[in-house]
Amino acid sequence: MGLGRKLLGGPDGHADDGSGGLIRRARLYEFFSAVGFGGFRRRVFDGLVALAGAQPGDEVLDIGCGTGYFSRRAARAVLPGGRVVGIDPSPPVIDYARRVAPLHCTFRLAGAEALPLHDASIDLVISSLAVHHIPPELRATALREAFRVLRPGGRLFIADFRPPRSRIANRLVGMLSGHAMQHNPIHELAGLISGAGFEITGSGDRRPLLHYVHATRP
Ligand SMILES: C[S@@+](CC[C@H](N)C(=O)[O-])C[C@H]1O[C@@H](n2cnc3c(N)ncnc32)[C@H](O)[C@@H]1O
Numbered sequence: 001m002g003l004g005r006k007l008l009g010g011p012d013g014h015a016d017d018g019s020g021g022l023i024r025r026a027r028l029y030e031f032f033s034a035v036g037f038g039g040f041r042r043r044v045f046d047g048l049v050a051l052a053g054a055q056p057g058d059e060v061l062d063i064g065c066g067t068g069y070f071s072r073r074a075a076r077a078v079l080p081g082g083r084v085v086g087i088d089p090s091p092p093v094i095d096y097a098r099r100v101a102p103l104h105c106t107f108r109l110a111g112a113e114a115l116p117l118h119d120a121s122i123d124l125v126i127s128s129l130a131v132h133h134i135p136p137e138l139r140a141t142a143l144r145e146a147f148r149v150l151r152p153g154g155r156l157f158i159a160d161f162r163p164p165r166s167r168i169a170n171r172l173v174g175m176l177s178g179h180a181m182q183h184n185p186i187h188e189l190a191g192l193i194s195g196a197g198f199e200i201t202g203s204g205d206r207r208p209l210l211h212y213v214h215a216t217r218p
Pocket residue numbers: 021022023033063064065066067068069070087088089090093110111112113127128129130133134135138
């Protein structure tokens with residue numbers, strides 16, 4: 001397990017299943033996230049919001065929202081009239097997200113594999129840096145859940161960690177963050193998404209080390 005996972009997962013947050021597990025140290029995660037993006041976190045996430053195509057009036061779901069930074073940035077783009085709901089199975093990050101979010105941004109304690117939302121109730125599902133935290137055997141179920149809650153014509157945007165290609169940088173990621181990030185099978189993401197019934201509409205890389213896929217529910 002990497003140093004970061006030990007620090008952020010807390011005594012029982014780490015997973016032995018090849019996933020990143022739960023983030024339990026919310027304030028520390030916020031700090032590492034801000035520092036990790038080298039002062040460009042807002043620019044990176046506003047870029048992701050734009051790529052996701054969040055529109056005024058959209059009902060948005062953020063899967064694996066953690067402390068809610070992506071939710072909060074998306075919440076700005078859906079005004080007037082829109083709302084964002086974030087879900088995460090870790091109580092401390094949901095508590096943190098609730099404390100700092102605007103009123104039209106709410107949070108629920110849940111895993112991506114069992115979303116507490118009605119069928120066809122969402123316009124846009126977003127997710128950042130979270131798929132590699134979902135246990136591998138639940139990822140296909142999680143994407144089918146995203147499909148279920150989206151309206152026909154609804155959109156999916158997932159950005160996740162792309163392991164660096166350089167061997168040295170890759171090893172460094174392993175030491176700092178652990179197996180789940182170092183060996184994240186990012187090339188499987190598009191297949192998982194289309195396997196859940198989505199039509200892929202685009203994909204690409206984003207600095208610093210993100211890969212994204214967007215798709216629609218037919
Ligand atoms: C690295 S954080 C990303 C948080 C946030 N999206 C961001 O970009 O800062 C990954 C999150 O996935 C959550 N997670 C773990 N298992 C999950 C599951 N089964 N369903 C949804 N989220 C999960 C963790 O608790 C953690 O908050």
